[in-house]
Amino acid sequence: MSMWKKREEREAYSGWRRIIRKRFELPDGRLVDFDILGAAHYVTVAAITQSGEFLLVKQYRPGPEMPLISFPEGAIDDGESPEQSARRELLEETGYEAGKIVHLKTFRSSYTDQLQFCLLATGCRKIADPKPDDDEFIEVFSLPEKALRQLLSKPQDDTFSNVGCGYLALERLGKLQP
Amino acid sequence: MSMWKKREEREAYSGWRRIIRKRFELPDGRLVDFDILGAAHYVTVAAITQSGEFLLVKQYRPGPEMPLISFPEGAIDDGESPEQSARRELLEETGYEAGKIVHLKTFRSSYTDQLQFCLLATGCRKIADPKPDDDEFIEVFSLPEKALRQLLSKPQDDTFSNVGCGYLALERLGKLQP
Numbered sequence: 001m002s003m004w005k006k007r008e009e010r011e012a013y014s015g016w017r018r019i020i021r022k023r024f025e026l027p028d029g030r031l032v033d034f035d036i037l038g039a040a041h042y043v044t045v046a047a048i049t050q051s052g053e054f055l056l057v058k059q060y061r062p063g064p065e066m067p068l069i070s071f072p073e074g075a076i077d078d079g080e081s082p083e084q085s086a087r088r089e090l091l092e093e094t095g096y097e098a099g100k101i102v103h104l105k106t107f108r109s110s111y112t113d114q115l116q117f118c119l120l121a122t123g124c125r126k127i128a129d130p131k132p133d134d135d136e137f138i139e140v141f142s143l144p145e146k147a148l149r150q151l152l153s154k155p156q157d158d159t160f161s162n163v164g165c166g167y168l169a170l171e172r173l174g175k176l177q178p
Numbered sequence: 179m180s181m182w183k184k185r186e187e188r189e190a191y192s193g194w195r196r197i198i199r200k201r202f203e204l205p206d207g208r209l210v211d212f213d214i215l216g217a218a219h220y221v222t223v224a225a226i227t228q229s230g231e232f233l234l235v236k237q238y239r240p241g242p243e244m245p246l247i248s249f250p251e252g253a254i255d256d257g258e259s260p261e262q263s264a265r266r267e268l269l270e271e272t273g274y275e276a277g278k279i280v281h282l283k284t285f286r287s288s289y290t291d292q293l294q295f296c297l298l299a300t301g302c303r304k305i306a307d308p309k310p311d312d313d314e315f316i317e318v319f320s321l322p323e324k325a326l327r328q329l330l331s332k333p334q335d336d337t338f339s340n341v342g343c344g345y346l347a348l349e350r351l352g353k354l355q356p
Contacts, residue, residue, distance in 0.1 A: 001245050002315035004238045013191035015199065017213040017289070022240055027315050034240040035195040037215055039289075060182045061288040062200055062212040067179050068286060106336040108246060110239040111195070111217075115336075137180035137205050153349050158284040158293075164342035167354075171331050171345075177355040 002027040011038075020113070037112040040075040044162050045086040046104070046169035047072060047096060047121040053142035054169075055094050055124065060137065069151070070161045074133075082117040090121060094140045095130045099123025104168040118165040120172055145175060180205040189216075198291070215290040218253040222340050223264040224347035225250060225276060225299040231320035232347075233272050233302065238315065247329070248339045252311075260295040268299060272318045273308045277301025282346040296343040298350055323353060 004024040013019035018038030023031055047055045054071075061068045074089040076082060087098050098121035107116040132138050143151065151157060152166045160166070170176050182202040191197035196216030201209055225233040232249075239246045252267040254260060265276050276299035285294040310316050321329065329335060330344045338344070348354050 001236060001317055002238060003245075004240070004315075006243065012193060013197055015190060015197065015213045016211060017197065017215065019191055019193065019195065019197060021193065024240055033194060035193045036241045037195070058179060060180060061286075062182070062184075062202055063214050063289045063291055064286045065184065065291075066286075067181075068288060070288075103333055105331075105333050105341065107339065107341065108239075108242045108244075108336055109339050110246060110248075111241045113241055137182075139179055153283075153346065155281055155283050158286055161285065161287050163283065163285065163346065164340075164344075166342075167345035167349075168331065168341065176345075 007031065034111065037114065039112060039114040041082075041115040041117065042073055042075045043082050043085045043089060043117045043119060044071050044073040044165045045090050045098070045101075045119050045121050046162070046165055047090050047094070047098060047124045048169075048173075049096065049124050049126075049142060050099075053144050054148045055090070055096060055140065055142050056148075057093055058139040058141065067159065068161050069159050071165060073162070076117075082119060086117075086119045086121060090124065091128065092131050092133070093136070093138055095126050095128040096124040097127045099125070102172065104165065104172060107164065118162075118168055120169045145170070149175075185209065212289065215292065217290060217292040219260075219293040219295065220251055220253045221260050221264045221267060221295045221297060222249050222251040222343045223268050223276070223279075223297050223299050224282070224340070224343055225268050225272070225274060225302045226347075226351075227274065227302050227304075227320060228277075231322050232326045233268070233274060233318065233320050235271055236317040236319065245337065246339050247337050249343060251340070254295075260297060264295075264297045264299060268302065269306065270309050270311070271314070271316055273304050273306040274302040275305045277303070280350065282343065282350060285342065296340075296346055298347045323348070327353075
């Protein structure tokens with residue numbers, strides 16, 4: 001495996017997101033620059049109610065400029081563990097309290113230092129009204145497992161943004177036979 | 179569903195990646211700014227050889243500063259369809275020619291205008307040596323279906339970056355019974 005050597009790193013942009021410009025020495029000795037997105041790590045929570053339905057949120061998203069559907073998710077606050085963050089985001093966005101939480105997997109991608117922690121919360125029950133952040137206008141709904149599976153697999157759907165986490169949740173629940 | 183109204187948009191940073199600063203009017207009338215990552219659309223190709231193994235590539239990635247494993251993938255060139263791009267990337271990165279290609283799904287995410295097209299290529303056969311781009315130093319290998327499934331689902335692995343596309347490929351191939 002050819003490793004690269006980092007030679008320089010500087011903040012090239014700082015706003016609501018950050019760009020870190022990194023210079024690497026490639027295995028053949030050439031120097032190449034990359035812009036890396038700097039953003040807080042976040043959790044995505046596949047959450048199942050006591051009656052067995054998956055909790056989903058739908059909200060307008062400023063990147064694609066259209067509503068997207070996702071599991072409850074959000075940035076991890078300073079000092080929080082991924083599980084603590086998952087419990088907080090689930091409660092804030094949906095009003096549901098998580099029962100048991102397990103870690104499904106952590107996703108990295110090529111051009112960001114951001115981590116996405118995927119978790120599964122089972123036995124969730126409604127204990128409050130949603131209290132979303134100031135800039136969130138969220139529609140909360142739930143789907144039975146079969147309808148979630150259809151949403152995950154449907155080629156025409158481009159509105160669900162947690163396909164990997166969804167399949168991992170079904171896998172952990174023993175719903176995908178090998 | 180509460181829609182937002184875009185009031186302004188300007189390029190806030192331009193380098194190897196772009197940042198677009200967008201100002202939105204929220205449903206309650208407040209104005210909020212977001213930084214949106216601007217990057218070319220790209221394809222991810224779950225490719226299966228004629229002997230039934232999945233083609234994978236492993237390369238050092240400048241965001242996490244470690245090697246990641248993925249399906250062959252890359253930016254769509256001007257004028258290319260996702261299928262054309264998938265055939266080109268597969269051939270360049272692995273030396274394999276795709277047989278049949280089908281579209282699995284298109285992923286959007288909240289804070290980028292970039293689209294990820296996931297495709298499945300079957301019946302792939304080796305016709306050349308890999309010819310990766312100048313800054314790619316790629317290790318090509320293949321895994322049988324069972325080993326790919328383990329890589330997808332293993333909670334401890336944080337090196338595989340196409341979990342959603344991998345499950346969609348297995349789903350389309352009829353390998354995930356409901």
